[in-house]
């Protein structure tokens with residue numbers, strides 16, 4: 001589904017601020033994979049997502065999505081295939097618009113109904129879709145999104161993202177700003193939509209328990225490289241201590257990222 005071959009990303013090349021953030025990284029993501037990504041601060045996790053989505057281009061290497069070479073293809077041309085959710089619950093929806101109007105924008109973005117006008121049937125369809133979240137929001141379709149909790153907004157963002165029909169979901173710490181119960185709720189919704197829509201998913205998280213508990217494969221990054229890559233039974237047997245030890249064994253130093261180490 002996604003093929004990264006020998007990707008290197010250097011910011012500000014040839015200047016005093018030159019910084020290589022991704023180093024000769026190769027990764028093959030199979031269709032239906034749910035990969036969790038964890039790592040030290042500044043390891044390059046967000047940059048990896050930016051490379052996949054086309055927000056930045058590599059300095060070397062090649063990227064393919066669904067077999068098609070997209071290395072230098074702009075972000076908007078990949079957007080049909082890729083849904084991305086960020087940490088900030090305010091980022092995915094327009095605050096001063098109603099749930100219904102936010103849903104209308106999504107429908108237009110997905111080009112599913114190019115000549116969309118908000119008629120009765122469409123209102124019902126949106127309400128039915130929001131009802132799948134099981135949060136009672138279908139009775140509040142005309143309230144501004146600004147009145148929703150962070151968890152409700154993030155769940156709505158998730159729904160709107162998948163309704164635009166991507167095959168690939170990039171989750172960039174999408175529960176990190178939520179309290180534990182809202183984070184658990186959004187993770188439940190996340191698992192449901194991934195399963196129902198057979199989405200290929202990469203999830204960056206600072207929560208070590210989430211990285212271990214979710215998905216079929218776990219990747220640990222450090223200094224622009226993948227240093228741990230476990231899947232299947234090996235991932236199922238993984239523990240926090242085991243993961244920290246794997247880092248220490250590979251890097252010959254202790255793992256440093258307080259947010260990860262203190263996550264519960």
Ligand SMILES: Nc1ncnc2c1ncn2[C@@H]1O[C@H](COP(=O)(O)OP(=O)(O)OP(=O)(O)O)[C@@H](O)[C@H]1O
Nearest residue numbers: 011012019021039040041042043044045046047048
């Ligand atoms: N546009 C840019 N120009 C220069 N440096 C950048 C740019 N984007 C990212 N970096 C640097 O690249 C490094 C990796 O950043 P990135 O955000 O990918 O790391 P991360 O693993 O997501 O980090 P964190 O866990 O702290 O969020 C950081 O040192 C960052 O300062």
